[in-house]
Amino acid sequence: MNIRTAIIDAAEARIRIAGFHGFSFREIAADVGVKSASVHYHFPTKADLGAATAARYLQLLLEQLGDAIDARPLAVKLDTIKAVFRNGLVRDGMMCLCGALGAEISSLPAPVALQTKTFFEECRTWLRRAFATNGNVDPDASAVQCLALLEGALLIARSLDDVVVFDQATLLAKTHG
Amino acid sequence: MNIRTAIIDAAEARIRIAGFHGFSFREIAADVGVKSASVHYHFPTKADLGAATAARYLQLLLEQLGDAIDARPLAVKLDTIKAVFRNGLVRDGMMCLCGALGAEISSLPAPVALQTKTFFEECRTWLRRAFATNGNVDPDASAVQCLALLEGALLIARSLDDVVVFDQATLLAKTHG
DNA sequence: GTCTATAATTTGATAGAC
DNA sequence: GTCTATCAAATTATAGAC
Numbered sequence: 019m020n021i022r023t024a025i026i027d028a029a030e031a032r033i034r035i036a037g038f039h040g041f042s043f044r045e046i047a048a049d050v051g052v053k054s055a056s057v058h059y060h061f062p063t064k065a066d067l068g069a070a071t072a073a074r075y076l077q078l079l080l081e082q083l084g085d086a087i088d089a090r091p092l093a094v095k096l097d098t099i100k101a102v103f104r105n106g107l108v109r110d111g112m113m114c115l116c117g118a119l120g121a122e123i124s125s126l127p128a129p130v131a132l133q134t135k136t137f138f139e140e141c142r143t144w145l146r147r148a149f150a151t152n153g154n155v156d157p158d159a160s161a162v163q164c165l166a167l168l169e170g171a172l173l174i175a176r177s178l179d180d181v182v183v184f185d186q187a188t189l190l191a192k193t194h195g
Numbered sequence: 196m197n198i199r200t201a202i203i204d205a206a207e208a209r210i211r212i213a214g215f216h217g218f219s220f221r222e223i224a225a226d227v228g229v230k231s232a233s234v235h236y237h238f239p240t241k242a243d244l245g246a247a248t249a250a251r252y253l254q255l256l257l258e259q260l261g262d263a264i265d266a267r268p269l270a271v272k273l274d275t276i277k278a279v280f281r282n283g284l285v286r287d288g289m290m291c292l293c294g295a296l297g298a299e300i301s302s303l304p305a306p307v308a309l310q311t312k313t314f315f316e317e318c319r320t321w322l323r324r325a326f327a328t329n330g331n332v333d334p335d336a337s338a339v340q341c342l343a344l345l346e347g348a349l350l351i352a353r354s355l356d357d358v359v360v361f362d363q364a365t366l367l368a369k370t371h372g
Numbered sequence: 373g374t375c376t377a378t379a380a381t382t383t384g385a386t387a388g389a390c
Numbered sequence: 391g392t393c394t395a396t397c398a399a400a401t402t403a404t405a406g407a408c
Contacts, residue, residue: 170347
């Protein structure tokens with residue numbers, strides 16, 4: 019695995035645990051096994067690293083979601099996106115990267131804030147299409163409801179340190195289509 | 196107004212914008228108009244200040260919510276808590292304090308993490324009682340659903356920089372009782 | 373209670389050798 | 391590409407004068 023990928027891996031984990039203001043180049047360097055100057059070689063500024071990390075996170079999400087206009091039933095699509103968010107909690111024990119960044123959105127460098135916003139816009143668009151093809155009366159509202167529920171469920175489940183809370187909070191996710 | 200209150204005011208605003216790792220004693224001191232040593236006199240450590248800020252935030256919430264076991268209809272109670280969260284967004288343009296802290300929960304000093312957890316437990320208890328007195332089949336699930344929706348709606352609305360998103364996301368808050 | 377001064381450490385970032 | 395070395399600034403926190 020190349021070092022650029024390893025740096026983004028470390029940055030993703032650190033941000034999901036402590037936010038953008040909660041990690042340093044030296045910590046990333048120690049995680050990867052290099053010196054901080056080497057991290058700066060690949061990502062000159064902290065904003066560069068943050069934006070690249072958020073961009074890859076979005077790309078991986080879209081790969082997991084697959085095509086939004088395919089023929090699968092709404093319930094299957096909602097189970098898919100729910101599983102993506104739940105995996106981040108159960109497998110990694112961490113917040114969603116862009117959930118962590120979104121909580122501090124107005125204090126982020128512009129490129130990082132923009133990537134965070136793009137992540138949520140892409141989620142909204144994917145969900146809107148899923149609800150629209152099901153004849154939903156207000157697909158835009160249903161999309162942001164579902165997205166808010168997923169991010170909020172992660173936040174509350176982690177704060178209360180109980181995965182069951184995530185499952186309770188997202189019970190409705192496939193019924194109000 | 197006494198200085199201790201002014202310090203907590205400043206800390207609350209700073210944390211709601213940039214999180215616990217995103218503010219410093221010098222910034223707080225400058226906001227209040229004193230030196231950082233004076234802030235340390237009132238709150239020896241950053242953990243002390245964070246915990247005190249979260250404790251006051253919970254106290255103010257409970258005052259706004261009033262008694263959970265009173266005779267008001269469920270819809271009125273849900274409108275009450277929804278308005279509290281919406282006010283934080285519309286009036287202050289900021290995240291919920293404990294939403295911001297919850298996003299970085301596993302990297303917080305123990306006293307701050309504990310106060311954050313207590314905030315959400317109090318919210319859950321208040322909501323659970325509200326749903327239970329309405330004969331809800333699963334008041335615990337409904338409570339965490341509502342709480343996740345409120346926190347998530349704040350997060351997404353702020354990230355997308357659109358208050359309408361909050362209103363769309365919380366449309367269901369009073370229908371699924 | 374607030375101040376000046378400062379200790380001890382960490383931060384983001386750069387210069388230049390190899 | 392990675393390193394050593396370093397800079398200038400910021401960080402949490404404390405000592406002691408007033």
